[in-house]
Amino acid sequence: MxxxxxxxxxxxxxxxxxxxxxxxxxxxxxxxxxxKDGLLELPSHLHSPWQFFSDSAAKYANNPMLGRRKIIDSKAGSYAWLTYNQVYDSALRIGSAMRSLGVNPGDRCGIYGSNSPQWITAMEACNSQAVTYVPLYDTLGANAVEFIINHAEVSIAFVQENKLPAVNLFLPAVALFISA
Structure with a gap:
């Protein structure tokens, strides 16, 4: 059933x-x-998305969190998994790099690419530094992406490598690359 x-x-x-x-x-x-009767209340001890993720990473450190299927001879194979702890550590390192580039809490960071473990890791890196992430939807095309970057005052962006040619004319001063 x-x-x-x-x-x-x-x-x-x-x-x-x-x-x-x-x-x-x-x-x-x-x-x-x-x-069904309304959105769930956030537990009172959680104050941010980063705290929620940090607590989950501590509790489930060695559990698989993000997976990607290996492509072998143009066919989807088995999954390669990243654990909560691996994603947590990557997010902290990337978040630290963002801060060293002058990105501060409250700034906005674009994320442009297909859904992937790298997309989620970039999102968590933003959360780790209280930086607002701005999804730059892959399906909307370059004109919409340019509008969102300007309207949201994005100061830094993660861009999937194969999306770079579509946005290289209007990227913020700093673009970080997401390899697919």
Whole structure:
């Protein structure tokens, strides 16, 4: 018997914008079964995303956290895993490097690339220094990425290596590279 993890908490809304008869402007709203009556409260002892991650890294230090499938002869093979402790240590080192480059708490850092262990590690590096990370969505294209960088006043960015040609004209002064 499969367990359902989502529950519908709102119906689709009809379009009033003239986009077409009978087409919804927003689809139905779903939530986790654990938050069906509202979003969960943050435990009082947690004060930041970094503290949540740090506590998890201490508790599950040697457990697998982030995995990537090895590609062998163009076929997906087994996973190579990074442990919580490995990701934690990498995030601290990267966060320290960001600070040495003059990035301070409250500054904004872009992350541009496909979802990957490196993307999550960059996010946690930002969290480690109270730097706001700004996702630069891969699917939006270069014009949207440029707009987000300027609008959010991004001062540093992590950029996946194969995305660099698309953004090299409008990158902030410092770009760090994420290898895929």
């Amino acid at each position: 499969a367990m359902e993890y989502l529950v519908k908490v709102g119906e689709a809304e009809d379009s009033s914008s003239g986009r077409g008869e009978g087409k919804p402007s927003a689809g139905p709203v779903y939530r986790s079964i654990y938050a």
